[in-house]
Amino acid sequence: METKRINDVIRFSDRLEKIPLFDSSRYFCDLYCLRPGQDQRIHSHAESDKIYYVLRGTGLFHIAGEERELGEGETVIARPGQEHGVRNTATSDLVLLVFMTPRP
Amino acid sequence: METKRINDVIRFSDRLEKIPLFDSSRYFCDLYCLRPGQDQRIHSHAESDKIYYVLRGTGLFHIAGEERELGEGETVIARPGQEHGVRNTATSDLVLLVFMTPRP
Numbered sequence: 001m002e003t004k005r006i007n008d009v010i011r012f013s014d015r016l017e018k019i020p021l022f023d024s025s026r027y028f029c030d031l032y033c034l035r036p037g038q039d040q041r042i043h044s045h046a047e048s049d050k051i052y053y054v055l056r057g058t059g060l061f062h063i064a065g066e067e068r069e070l071g072e073g074e075t076v077i078a079r080p081g082q083e084h085g086v087r088n089t090a091t092s093d094l095v096l097l098v099f100m101t102p103r104p
Numbered sequence: 105m106e107t108k109r110i111n112d113v114i115r116f117s118d119r120l121e122k123i124p125l126f127d128s129s130r131y132f133c134d135l136y137c138l139r140p141g142q143d144q145r146i147h148s149h150a151e152s153d154k155i156y157y158v159l160r161g162t163g164l165f166h167i168a169g170e171e172r173e174l175g176e177g178e179t180v181i182a183r184p185g186q187e188h189g190v191r192n193t194a195t196s197d198l199v200l201l202v203f204m205t206p207r208p
């Protein structure tokens with residue numbers, strides 16, 4: 001059985017750390033781990049949806065020109081072509097579960 | 105910004121409750137809410153991957169003939185054609201974040 005325990009795979013580095021959980025030719029399912037101050041810079045994908053789910057901490061999300069702080073138990077989507085990014089503006093670590101399909 | 109707060113959308117009924125979070129023509133992203141004793145019966149999809157992430161509680165997962173109990177912070181995948189199902193065998197509610205692509 002292909003299982004992962006999040007606590008076993010979380011790791012941080014000197015920039016946003018992306019940890020692959022599962023994927024196929026169609027999608028990515030990753031963990032994003034951000035120390036305070038780290039970010040995923042604003043970018044977009046012409047055809048992909050990206051869903052962020054906040055597992056731990058609080059992040060300042062930017063989606064299509066709007067910014068909002070989201071915490072544990074909140075989820076947000078960037079639709080195709082929408083600019084999106086996230087910054088850990090809090091004092092604790094930020095861990096996100098991220099699905100993206102199709103692969104860009 | 106398209107956001108959802110899990111605590112605002114969780115609900116239970118007399119059987120497995122599937123709550124759509126986001127979707128497109130390519131995928132489903134749902135919450136599955138199961139009271140103790142409730143289950144998703146074993147089934148399979150010829151072409152789809154299904155990823156379960158345990159947000160709350162503990163479930164007995166069946167994937168391709170293997171059974172394992174998974175709790176909060178654990179994730180598991182059913183690959184195309186693999187039989188899969190889950191039962192809440194615990195005494196507390198089970199809440200799963202589920203991502204499936206492509207749509208069957």
